[in-house]
Amino acid sequence: MAYDQAQRRYCDSEERRCPALPTHCATCHARQLSICGALDQYDLPGFATLSSHVRFRAGQTICEEGAPADWVFSVTSGVIGLHKALPDGRRQTTGFLFAGDLVGLSSRIVNACGAEAITDVEACRFARRRFETYMNEHQEVETRLLRMTADELSAAHDQMLLLGRKTARERVASFLLQLADRAARRRVQANPVLLPMKRLAIADYLGLTIETVSRSFTGLARLGVIEMVSVGAVRIVSMAxxxxxxxxR
Amino acid sequence: MAYDQAQRRYCDSEERRCPALPTHCATCHARQLSICGALDQYDLPGFATLSSHVRFRAGQTICEEGAPADWVFSVTSGVIGLHKALPDGRRQTTGFLFAGDLVGLSSRIVNACGAEAITDVEACRFARRRFETYMNEHQEVETRLLRMTADELSAAHDQMLLLGRKTARERVASFLLQLADRAARRRVQANPVLLPMKRLAIADYLGLTIETVSRSFTGLARLGVIEMVSVGAVRIVSMAxxxxxxxxR
DNA sequence: ACACGGGATTGATCTGGATCAACCCGGTCG
DNA sequence: CGACCGGGTTGATCCAGATCAATCCCGTGT
Structure with a gap:
């Protein structure tokens, strides 16, 4: 049995030889965070060939609510906002997605939500059909997807409590904690918390208006629990x- | 190859002989609605032995938010309410579950939500560990579970729009449509819509107070779009x- | 340096739904 | 039968956050 120096393991057949990764996968720092993390070096290249690498500019529409759900995206950098809207234009952001998150978890035939680039975004795009076929053949991916979807559902329940019962100040405080938590889990700067989105996007996410979001920030700052480093960065003085x-409380 | 008259198919080995179903499965009218619908008559008995049949009285606590998530329940009759609460007692109902629905989709280690019987309830109870093991061995069940979870997530997104942006009257109207829709899909009476839950439970679900729910019902009735048949039944005059x-609009 | 413009903040007022309070209605028990 | 009790409805008032309006702040282009 041949020992493959590059791969640091024994390879007993031609089939186990590991094909080259596409460059965007080889250098992707979102890999461990995302669904790809479920795949070993042998399965990953096959999975990678299903996807193409795409970019969006801040503000660009990625997909529209109600349109055929032809694609699944895996965010590799930047922030995406998901939202639903009423005919008269009222709008609710249902979630922000960061590197490692998937766009399309809640969609089946048509997109449950619209998606928009909040910052410049890079992502992997999969044809949904092929994505689903691959899942049927690789249960470990489906298992991972189920886990991600269950976590999203749990987060959605938290957000319902926020939207249904919390005051404006509580909402903004919860939001900052969410962001800090996410940053910590993604091992990036968690304090000061960076706010990559504008006040309007925050307001849409928290079921408030920009004015109320703004007042809540200054309110929290006056309480002394945060300090506004800039419009886009908040220092949490006391986590507790x-x-x-x-x-x- | 022997043709089995009872099963209407050929049986080629002892192993394919179908063991008897537990009585509660044999007579269960939620079977097609639930996860069990993914199993054929050969796999179902094996799955069924994982579960025990349990009952709860209206008002009983089924599980507590934050407690270890040891069980998964599949509702076979009655209505369950899921909820999250804040330390001061404010409470948000995150969903109502009917026959065929699963309790525990969003939970991993601890329960994401508490669950309470809204009416008398019958359910199948599975030890979570064994449930997950079974899933790993039966991908069709996992696929079905993923689909159910994705649908729940989609519904959760709708509910965020409702909680974040809709007026009280719009919320109550949406709620009635949800109930009518569910009833229709479960092929039970959809008009008049039956309201198995009290006003307080509706209020907790819609992020309102009982008084506002009550006023919204009378408001909709005055508009002429519904008629209150009784406190627990609403006739929808015009679906559109x-x-x-x-x-x- | 200056004008411009998009976003954020702050202030003044308004309002939908919460809160507080009274009353109603139907079932149950003494 | 009447008292009681647990919902539900209706009415009066209040207030958190929306709305409307002014100002600020800062990056950008001339």
Missing amino acids: DLRDVAEG | DLRDVAEG
Whole structure:
């Protein structure tokens, strides 16, 4: 049995030889965060060939609510906002997606939500059909997808509590904690918390208006639990106090 | 090869002989609605032995938010309410579950939501560990579970739009449509819509108070889009008009 | 340097739904 | 039968956050 120096393991057949990764996968730092993390070096290249690498500019529409759900996207950098709207234009952002997150978890035939690039975005795009076929053949991917979907559902339940019962100040406090938490889990700067989205996007996410979001920030700052470093960065002075505010204690 | 008259198919080995179903499965009218619908008559008995049949009285707690997520329940009759709460007692109902629905989709280690019997309830209870093991061995069940979870997530997104942006009247109208829709899909009476839950449970679900729910019902009735048959039954006069109200048109 | 413009903040007022309170209605028990 | 009790409805008032309006702040282009 031949030992493959590059792969640091024994290869017993031609089939186990590991094909080259597409460059965007080889250098992708979102890989461990995403669904690809379920694949080993042998399965990953096959999976990678299903996808193409795409970019969006901040503000660009990625897909429209109600349109045929032809694609699944895996975010590799930047931030995407998902949203639903009413005919008269009222709009609710249902979630922000970061590197490692998937666009299209809640969609089946048509997109449950519209998606928009909040910052410049890079992503992998999969044809949904082929994505689903691959899943049927690779249960470990389906298992991972189920876990991600269940986590999203759990987060959605938290958000319902926020939208249904929390005050404006509690909402903003909770939002900052969410962002800090995500940043920590993705091992990037968590304090000061970076706010990549504009006030309008935050307001749409929290079921508030920009004015109320703004007032809540200054309110929290006056309370002394945060400090506004800039419009796009907030220092959390006391995590515990902020948590208390978020939970209405 | 022997043709089995009872099963209407050829049986080529002892192994394919179909063991007897537990009585509660044999007579279960939720079977096609639920995860069991993914199993054929040969796999179902094996799955069924994982579960025990349980009952709850209206008002009983089924599981507590934050407690270890040891069980998964599949509702076979009655209505269950899921909810999350804040320390000061504010409460948000995240969903109502009917026959065929699963309790525990969003939970991993601890319960994401508490669950409470809204009416008398019958359900199948599975040890989560064994449930997950079974899933790993039966991909068709996992696929079905993924689909159910994705649908729940989609419904959760709708509910975020409702909680974040709709007026009280729109919320109640949307709620009635949800119930009518569910009833129709479960092939039970959809008009008049039956309301198995009290006003408080509706209020907790819609992010309102009982008083506002009550006023919204009377408001919709005065508009002429519904008629209150009784406290627990609402006749939808015009589906289209009610839909317009729900969407703010 | 200056004008411009898009976003954020702050202030003044308004309002939908919460809160507080009274009353109603139907079922149950003494 | 009447008292009681747990919902549900209706009415009066209040207030958190929306709305409308002014100002600020800062990056950009001339």
